[in-house]
Amino acid sequence: MGMNITEKIMAKAAGKDSVKAGDNIWVNVNVLMTHDVCGPGTIGIFKDKFGADAKVFDKENVVIIPDHYIFTEDKRAHRNIDILTDFAKEQDIPHYYQPGTDTYMGVCHVTLPEKGHVRPGEIILGTDSHTCTHGALGAFATGVGNTDAAFALGTGKTWLKVPETIKFILNGTMSDTMMAKDLILHMIGEIGFDGATYNAMEFAGEAVDAMTIEDRMTICNMAIEAGGKSGIIAADAKAEAYVKERTDVPYTLFQSDEDADYKAVYTFNVNDLEPTVAAPSAPDKRRAISTVIGTELTRSYIGSCTGGKISDFAAAAQILNNQTVGIDTFIVPSTTFVEKQMNEYKIGDKTYMQIFKDAGCRIGPPSCSACLGGPDDTFGRTHGQEIVVSTTNRNFPGRMGSMQAQVYLASPYVAAASAITGKLTDPAPYLQGK
Amino acid sequence: MKDIIRGKAFVLGNDIDTDQIIPAKYLSYDPSNPEEKKYFGKYALFGVPEGQSGLPSGDIRFVSEGYSSEYNIIIGGRNFGCGSSREHAPFAIEVAGGEVVIAESFARIFFRNCVNGGYIVPYEAVEKLNDKVETGDDLEIDLTTDTVKNLTKNEEYSLNPLGDIKAILEAGDVFEYAKKMGI
Ligand code: SF4
Numbered sequence: 064m065g066m067n068i069t070e071k072i073m074a075k076a077a078g079k080d081s082v083k084a085g086d087n088i089w090v091n092v093n094v095l096m097t098h099d100v101c102g103p104g105t106i107g108i109f110k111d112k113f114g115a116d117a118k119v120f121d122k123e124n125v126v127i128i129p130d131h132y133i134f135t136e137d138k139r140a141h142r143n144i145d146i147l148t149d150f151a152k153e154q155d156i157p158h159y160y161q162p163g164t165d166t167y168m169g170v171c172h173v174t175l176p177e178k179g180h181v182r183p184g185e186i187i188l189g190t191d192s193h194t195c196t197h198g199a200l201g202a203f204a205t206g207v208g209n210t211d212a213a214f215a216l217g218t219g220k221t222w223l224k225v226p227e228t229i230k231f232i233l234n235g236t237m238s239d240t241m242m243a244k245d246l247i248l249h250m251i252g253e254i255g256f257d258g259a260t261y262n263a264m265e266f267a268g269e270a271v272d273a274m275t276i277e278d279r280m281t282i283c284n285m286a287i288e289a290g291g292k293s294g295i296i297a298a299d300a301k302a303e304a305y306v307k308e309r310t311d312v313p314y315t316l317f318q319s320d321e322d323a324d325y326k327a328v329y330t331f332n333v334n335d336l337e338p339t340v341a342a343p344s345a346p347d348k349r350r351a352i353s354t355v356i357g358t359e360l361t362r363s364y365i366g367s368c369t370g371g372k373i374s375d376f377a378a379a380a381q382i383l384n385n386q387t388v389g390i391d392t393f394i395v396p397s398t399t400f401v402e403k404q405m406n407e408y409k410i411g412d413k414t415y416m417q418i419f420k421d422a423g424c425r426i427g428p429p430s431c432s433a434c435l436g437g438p439d440d441t442f443g444r445t446h447g448q449e450i451v452v453s454t455t456n457r458n459f460p461g462r463m464g465s466m467q468a469q470v471y472l473a474s475p476y477v478a479a480a481s482a483i484t485g486k487l488t489d490p491a492p493y494l495q496g497k
Numbered sequence: 498m499k500d501i502i503r504g505k506a507f508v509l510g511n512d513i514d515t516d517q518i519i520p521a522k523y524l525s526y527d528p529s530n531p532e533e534k535k536y537f538g539k540y541a542l543f544g545v546p547e548g549q550s551g552l553p554s555g556d557i558r559f560v561s562e563g564y565s566s567e568y569n570i571i572i573g574g575r576n577f578g579c580g581s582s583r584e585h586a587p588f589a590i591e592v593a594g595g596e597v598v599i600a601e602s603f604a605r606i607f608f609r610n611c612v613n614g615g616y617i618v619p620y621e622a623v624e625k626l627n628d629k630v631e632t633g634d635d636l637e638i639d640l641t642t643d644t645v646k647n648l649t650k651n652e653e654y655s656l657n658p659l660g661d662i663k664a665i666l667e668a669g670d671v672f673e674y675a676k677k678m679g680i
Contacts, residue, residue, distance in 0.1 A: 087661055089680055100524050104584060107529025112672050132525060139525035139533075146527075192582040192606055208584030208610035209528075214671050220680060222671070224661070256512060257576035261605050290579065292605055345512060435521045435581075459514045459580060461544050462521075 065320025067228050068297055069263040072203040072317055076186045084227040084324065092120075092215045093185035093202075098171050099129035101190035101209055103146040108213035119154050120219030126158045126180050127151055128171035133162050133430040137438040169398035169429035172196040172284065172368035176276075177400060179310030183298035184317055188215055193368055193456065195286040199279035200306060201298030201316065203263075206287065226292045227326035228263040229254070233270035235334040240491045242378060243278035244370060244454065244474035246270070246331075247285040248339040252349020253329065260290030262326060265319065270333045271296055276305045277374040284369045285456050288346040338477050338490060340452070343469035344460045352477060355487050362451045363388070363482035364443055364463070365475055366395030366427070367434040370454020373404045375475040380408075380415040382479035382493045383422040389485040392424040393443035395432040402429050424482070436464035452481045498618070498666050500641050502596050506634045507559055507568035508552040508627050509545065514580035515607065517544040519589040528588055537585060538564040538592035551632040559593065566593040570638065572630045573600035577619075578607025587616040597638055599645065599656065601625055612662045615670035621657040629654070 066074065066081060074082045076090035097105050109117065119125045127147055132140035144162055151159035158180065160168040168174040172193050175181055183201035187194060190212045197204035207221070215221045231250055251258075264286045271279065279296050286294030297318050298306075306314065340355060342348040365371065365379050376396070396402035405415040419426060425443075433443035434455040445451065445468035453463065458470035473481070476490035483493070523540045526533040542550065542559035551557025560566045571590065577600035578586060587610050590598065598611070599620045611619040618640070630636070634649040643656040659666065668674035 089678075101583065104528045107527070111529070137525055139527070143525060143527070190582055192580065194582075206582035206606050208582055208587075208606065208614060210584060210610065210614040210671060214613070214675065218675070218680065220675075222675075257579065257602060257604065260576070260602060290576065290604055436516075437521055438525070439522075457514075457516075457580065459516050460546050461516050466544070466546060 064324055065322040067265060067319040067323035067325065068201065068295055068317045069203055069228055069265065069293065070225060072184055072186065073223065073225050075184065075315065082225045084225050086225045087222060088225060089220055089222050090186055092188050092219050092221055094124045094126060094180055094187045095212060095215050096126045096128060096171060096175055096187065096189035096194065097212055098131055098191060099143045099147060100131045101212065102127060103143045104209040105190055105212040105216065106146060106150050108209055109216045112213060113217040117217055119216050122154055122156050125156055125216065126175060127156060128160045128168060128174050129162050130170045131431045131435065132437055134428045134442060135438040135440050140438060167399055169396070170368045170371065170431055173372055173397040173401065176200060176280065177309070177398065182306055182310065182312055182314035183302060184315035188212065188221060192287045193284050195291060195294045196280050196284040196368060198283040198293050198295035199276060200302050201296065203293055203295065205293045226261055226263045228265050229259055230265045230267065230325045230328045232328065232330045233266065233268040233333050234330065235270055235332045236273065237270055237333050240476060240494055241336065241338055242474040242476055243274060243281040245336065245339045246333060247282045248341050248349060248472060249336055251285060251289045251347045254289055256288065256345050256347035257290040259286065262291055264289065264291040264294045266294065266296050272299065275374060276301060277372045280372070281369055285346070288456055338474060340477060340487065341458060341472040343471065344458050346457060346472060352487065352489050356489055358487040359450060360390055360452050360481055360485055360487065361449045362390055363392040363478050364433060364451055364453040364455065365478050366393065366397065366432055367455040368397060369456040370475055371395055371397035371401065373401050375454060376401070376405055376415050377408065378475040379479040380410055380418045381497050382476060382490060384410050384413065384418050386422050386483050388423045388482040390482060392482040393427060393433065394419050394424045395427040395443060396429045399429050433463050436462060452478045452487060454478050498640065500639065502570065502638045502640065504569035504596065504636065505567060506570050506572050506630045506632060506636050507566070508572045508630055508632045509574065510549050510552065510627065511574035512576045512579055513545065513573055515578060515583050515586040516580055518542055518578065518586040519583065520544040524583060524585055528585060534592060535564040537589040541566065541589040541593035552627060553631055557632050566595065569594050569596045570636050571595055571598040572627050573598060574625065574627045575601045577603050579604035582606045584610045584614055587611040587614060591616040599626060612665050613671040615666065618666060620659070623655040623657060626654055
């Protein structure tokens with residue numbers, strides 16, 4: 064029996080010729096990422112267990128990216144960043160993207176690949192559930208808690224159960240009004256919010272081959288919303304080009320064998336699909352756009368690791384160019400780098416940023432912002448009974464702040480078109496001739 | 498790890514996510530700071546919507562006052578602990594006095610955090626229990642036989658054996674376990 068990509072990566076990391084689903088193995092960790100919410104707790108456990116003078120396993124591959132609670136008056140949030148700053152200094156960690164300095168980036172899952180910390184064939188742990196994003200470049204990447212992170216920080220190791228893999232084959236060509244976000248919302252709706260619990264989700268097929276790396280990240284980002292341990296896409300020439308532009312660290316490419324074992328295989332023809340949203344308050348409440356057109360909204364939010372990359376703003380700008388929003392619309396670049404691109408990239412002679420300003424959007428500083436609610440003064444956070452269309456990845460009760468708010472998850476096209484009308488809107492008419 | 502855990506049940510529905518277990522707003526408390534730690538207890542399960550907290554009535558808070566709960570055994574439904582990787586979630590339950598969560602199924606990272614951090618015992622029930630047990634029922638869990646007795650209702654239910662993770666729970670946490678394994 065052959066192995067799939069996930070099994071091959073794990074076998075290599077465990078120093079074994081082969082592994083199979085269900086094996087418990089100790090593996091070497093290549094990269095450990097943490098941020099301001101889970102970093103302080105991780106450091107606390109690390110010091111407690113390994114001693115005050117302990118050193119991290121590999122300072123080149125411990126990446127610290129504060130992003131959650133940056134632009135707030137909350138004193139404890141600032142204190143947490145100070146803890147990270149002290150630790151980075153004490154450990155002489157080169158890859159610390161420090162708030163308030165030129166190195167500050169913003170959302171960890173957009174920063175990690177952008178800065179070349181994601182390489183195919185590696186094991187990446189992050190103290191954040193959306194670490195699964197990085198499977199888009201052919202790595203095994205998964206979220207862990209503080210204890211696991213602290214253990215890896217000290218030893219460079221973790222134990223993993225080799226997951227069973229579910230394969231998703233996406234055939235066909237997406238319509239021009241669809242984005243990767245629509246596909247992943249469709250798949251989560253198909254298998255349910257816990258449909259891939261403990262499993263790796265492997266994505267393949269023509270539609271995946273045709274996707275940009277950023278679109279693949281959108282897909283893998285939301286594997287966790289189906290309970291997945293990881294999402295993965297075999298690295299191809301596009302992925303290699305992306306990685307080589309950003310790092311010269313050597314890496315290993317893996318492909319699934321023809322006779323690899325899968326728990327299940329789902330095949331979709333993406334030609335048959337249409338823009339899709341997830342209704343309040345779970346990511347698997349799938350609705351085809353045609354069935355919810357006209358649903359009244361009070362707010363649109365475009366941002367986060369899922370929907371705040373430059374390609375997401377390119378999509379939103381296409382729709383909002385020479386339009387005016389009808390409801391409060393919040394634009395939050397995921398990183399300072401994306402923000403810079405928004406000030407450079409143009410449609411006609413207007414930058415994306417100018418397009419959003421002219422349309423009447425409010426633009427916030429790069430960070431996670433209201434994607435996870437956060438402190439009361441967080442930009443874009445809900446406080447009442449808002450009905451939001453959002454490009455983020457979660458719509459649980461209270462996720463964007465208020466327990467009474469309702470959130471529809473959608474693509475940047477849908478969020479932008481809906482911002483204009485104040486109702487859930489099919490983006491098709493706004494894309495005609497573009 | 499104890500062999501027998503006895504106490505009162507607190508019953509919840511399906512898909513209890515980590516924002517319901519500990520809302521994001523409270524994550525800036527530092528779990529390793531003794532003064533701040535108690536707030537995790539105070540706000541444990543604070544985000545569970547009204548009508549769904551403490552079934553069947555749904556209007557019971559897990560922590561009604563102070564920093565700890567009168568309930569030490571949580572009975573959930575499917576997909577308990579879904580959402581973020583925040584270890585603050587099992588930690589908050591432990592700080593409030595919770596010892597065990599019994600659910601039909603768990604989200605992976607929450608489950609792993611319960612075990613590796615040695616906070617609470619995550620047990621999978623063989624059958625759906627959140628419509629059999631009521632909040633306040635007296636339960637007795639036998640970890641040697643993987644069974645739970647409902648002393649209030651005079652019923653007995655089976656649990657799925659803990660399997661591989663039992664060794665980690667017995668060791669205390671992943672650090673102790675790794676030592677035993679010679680890692
Ligand atoms: S943008 Fe949202 S989902 Fe992404 S890391 Fe930040 S809080 Fe998490």
